[in-house]
Amino acid sequence: xxxxxxxxxxxxxxxxxxxxxxxxxxxxxxxxxxxxxxxxxxxxxxxxxxxxxxxxxxxxxxxxxxxxxxxxxxxxxxxxxxxxxxxxxxxxxxxxxxxxxxxxxxxxxxxxxxxxxxxxxxxxxxxxxxxxxxxxxxxxxxxxxxxxxxxxxxxxxxxxxxxxxxxxxxxxxxxxxxxxxxxxxxxxxxxxxxxxxxxxxxxxxxxxxxxxxxxxxxxxxxxxxxxxxxxxxxxxxxxxxxxxxxxxxxxxxxxxxxxxxxxxxxxxxxxxxxxxxxxxxxxxxxxxxxxxxxxxxxxxxxxxxxxxxxxxxxxxxxxxxxxxxxxxxx
Amino acid sequence: xxxxxxxxxxxxxxxxxxxxxxxxxxxxxxxxxxxxxxxxxxxxxxxxxxxxxxxxxxxxxxxxxxxxxxxxxxxxxxxxxxxxxxxxxxxxxxxxxxxxxxxxxxxxxxxxxxxxxxxxxxxxxxxxxxxxxxxxxxxxxxxxxxxxxxxxxxxxxxxxxxxxxxxxxxxxxxxxxxxxxxxxxxxxxxxxxxxxxxxxxxxxxxxxxxxxxxxxxxxxxxxxxxxxxxxxxxxxxxxxxxxxxxxxxxxxxxxxxxxxxxxxxxxxxxxxxxxxxxxxxxxxxxxxxxxxxxxxxxxxxxxxxxxxxxxxxxxxxxxxxxxxxxxxxx
Numbered sequence: 001x002x003x004x005x006x007x008x009x010x011x012x013x014x015x016x017x018x019x020x021x022x023x024x025x026x027x028x029x030x031x032x033x034x035x036x037x038x039x040x041x042x043x044x045x046x047x048x049x050x051x052x053x054x055x056x057x058x059x060x061x062x063x064x065x066x067x068x069x070x071x072x073x074x075x076x077x078x079x080x081x082x083x084x085x086x087x088x089x090x091x092x093x094x095x096x097x098x099x100x101x102x103x104x105x106x107x108x109x110x111x112x113x114x115x116x117x118x119x120x121x122x123x124x125x126x127x128x129x130x131x132x133x134x135x136x137x138x139x140x141x142x143x144x145x146x147x148x149x150x151x152x153x154x155x156x157x158x159x160x161x162x163x164x165x166x167x168x169x170x171x172x173x174x175x176x177x178x179x180x181x182x183x184x185x186x187x188x189x190x191x192x193x194x195x196x197x198x199x200x201x202x203x204x205x206x207x208x209x210x211x212x213x214x215x216x217x218x219x220x221x222x223x224x225x226x227x228x229x230x231x232x233x234x235x236x237x238x239x240x241x242x243x244x245x246x247x248x249x250x251x252x253x254x255x256x257x258x259x260x261x262x263x264x265x266x267x268x269x270x271x272x273x274x275x276x277x278x279x280x281x282x283x284x285x286x287x288x289x290x291x292x293x294x295x296x297x298x299x300x301x302x303x304x305x306x307x308x309x310x311x312x313x314x315x316x317x318x319x320x321x322x323x324x325x326x327x328x329x330x
Numbered sequence: 331x332x333x334x335x336x337x338x339x340x341x342x343x344x345x346x347x348x349x350x351x352x353x354x355x356x357x358x359x360x361x362x363x364x365x366x367x368x369x370x371x372x373x374x375x376x377x378x379x380x381x382x383x384x385x386x387x388x389x390x391x392x393x394x395x396x397x398x399x400x401x402x403x404x405x406x407x408x409x410x411x412x413x414x415x416x417x418x419x420x421x422x423x424x425x426x427x428x429x430x431x432x433x434x435x436x437x438x439x440x441x442x443x444x445x446x447x448x449x450x451x452x453x454x455x456x457x458x459x460x461x462x463x464x465x466x467x468x469x470x471x472x473x474x475x476x477x478x479x480x481x482x483x484x485x486x487x488x489x490x491x492x493x494x495x496x497x498x499x500x501x502x503x504x505x506x507x508x509x510x511x512x513x514x515x516x517x518x519x520x521x522x523x524x525x526x527x528x529x530x531x532x533x534x535x536x537x538x539x540x541x542x543x544x545x546x547x548x549x550x551x552x553x554x555x556x557x558x559x560x561x562x563x564x565x566x567x568x569x570x571x572x573x574x575x576x577x578x579x580x581x582x583x584x585x586x587x588x589x590x591x592x593x594x595x596x597x598x599x600x601x602x603x604x605x606x607x608x609x610x611x612x613x614x615x616x617x618x619x620x621x622x623x624x625x626x627x628x629x630x631x632x633x634x635x636x637x638x639x640x641x642x643x644x645x646x647x648x649x650x651x652x653x654x655x656x657x658x659x660x
Contacts (some may be wrong), residue, residue, distance in 0.1 A: 009660065012566050013659075050358050084584075087574060108575065109573055132580050133575070133611050133613055134582050135575070137577070242415060245437055248457070249462075257591065257593045257633055258636045261587065261588075262591070263607065278373055280393045281633050290417070306637060309659050329639050
């Protein structure tokens with residue numbers, strides 16, 4: 001393509017190809033190969049996952065069955081972990097039948113029975129390490145592993161997501177709580193066995209030295225929330241918008257809350273939160289001229305990507321590629 | 331289809347067909363025919379718009395060019411208003427060339443020039459009536475109408491969205507501020523001329539007696555925020571989720587913040603806000619058993635629909651239809 005960023009129809013999701021490459025290289029140096037199991041939920045894009053594979057990571061984490069299916073269809077199904085519970089695993093069994101390697105998180109008798117009934121071959125025991133979400137009680141992990149094995153499932157180890165820790169802005173507190181969570185996970189692992197101790201996210205990638213694989217995803221593109229943590233990753237994704245209306249006091253750009261995840265707060269423009277977002281508008285001060293382009297930094301990357309059909313790769317002022325966001329839906 | 335709700339894969343967006351029909355009937359009785367110009371941004375679904383047309387409304391409001399294109403393609407392009415500014419109107423001119431009637435909001439010299447250059451025939455002057463978003467200063471509306479006419483554009487009247495008013499929970503204050511906004515709009519209309527005075531939303535549909543057409547959209551499906559206003563519309567849309575994990579204290583359902591607009595706060599379950607949402611999970615108390623279905627009420631309907639490829643129409647326990655959410659994207 002020889003399109004210039006200036007000529008893109010807006011709103012558009014753009015990714016700075018150079019900053020993305022830098023982020024991927026930084027992470028691959030810190031956590032090479034299988035030490036990182038990139039989480040595709042942050043980008044939902046097989047083209048981006050392929051860059052992560054080129055950087056040496058061939059095992060991936062998914063949050064939905066659709067993400068597993070899309071990764072397998074893209075030839076990236078060498079070692080997929082669905083790090084989430086499901087009660088109907090038949091689509092995952094079908095993927096395994098077709099040659100993908102799919103490991104499923106289980107945390108209860110019901111999810112183990114569903115895995116076995118659906119034709120899944122391999123599981124991880126999902127352990128609650130402090131985030132009030134999924135995961136069994138740590139002292140129940142060994143029993144569940146035994147149940148899974150009795151159903152013919154191979155148990156590859158444990159996972160435990162310290163999601164209550166990854167976003168803590170106080171680095172010392174983040175490290176202290178990460179250790180506490182991982183001590184729970186390692187105790188469970190002693191009862192479960194298997195080669196995998198899977199945990200972590202972008203906020204703990206450098207301090208979680210207990211897990212033997214990290215599930216970070218946001219590092220590739222980043223967002224306002226992760227930007228506060230002082231990590232060595234660059235903001236690489238932006239919502240490109242055009243100023244369509246301006247008053248003496250404010251301006252309005254043509255990208256609103258249907259282009260961005262809002263659960264962690266408003267997007268930023270030039271380092272400061274915007275005034276407010278409506279469905280298809282963002283109002284901000286001080287104003288700029290009608291016709292100017294602006295680049296909004298989303299508050300939360302994962303639900304931002306999920307709104308977009310495609311992302312434009314840009315390098316300086318040029319559009320260098322267009323990637324479908326092909327892992328959306330369920 | 332003879333599918334039961336119980337058998338739907340989750341997460342899924344479901345609409346109660348009976349409550350939707352009641353909402354549409356209630357609104358059509360209050361604002362019959364052209365008194366309502368339903369806003370499709372709330373549902374992004376031509377199948378739902380067709381029900382609104384069947385109820386007598388043949389003019390529609392859109393927020394994006396894609397919405398206009400989709401409505402025209404569905405045979406619902408009899409009188410489309412793009413109630414938003416654009417700087418490249420060529421796709422709208424093309425729609426008009428193909429026989430759709432498209433009226434475009436303009437609020438500046440630049441947007442008037444874009445309308446004319448793009449082949450648009452008809453415009454409304456968008457007037458700022460208090461919401462700090464788009465719209466010209468009220469005393470500039472007459473000049474802009476003259477400019478538009480000098481460019482060969484037919485000026486059909488004015489629009490002015492009292493978006494700062496529609497969500498006020500104090501009904502008396504809502505009415506007072508609505509009047510103040512509409513006095514500004516009527517003054518502008520006196521300078522502009524034309525047959526249309528277009529304004530309003532679900533929160534002011536019954537009290538805005540100054541506009542001659544109302545742009546309400548949320549009334550059809552509703553959400554937590556509009557549910558607080560004491561309007562005669564039922565909550566008709568839900569995110570259907572399955573409990574995939576449960577502890578003695580909480581449960582986790584398999585629908586998260588990628589299934590719902592979060593900008594107006596958390597979804598509700600059984601009349602109370604849930605505990606918290608993650609990308610693909612909602613944690614809530616008290617717990618329920620693994621395998622149970624729950625129906626989450628989204629905080630904000632518009633960005634909720636925008637996340638889903640399809641919506642299932644349900645009547646009691648049966649799935650009676652499936653509609654594509656076909657107006658997504660830009």
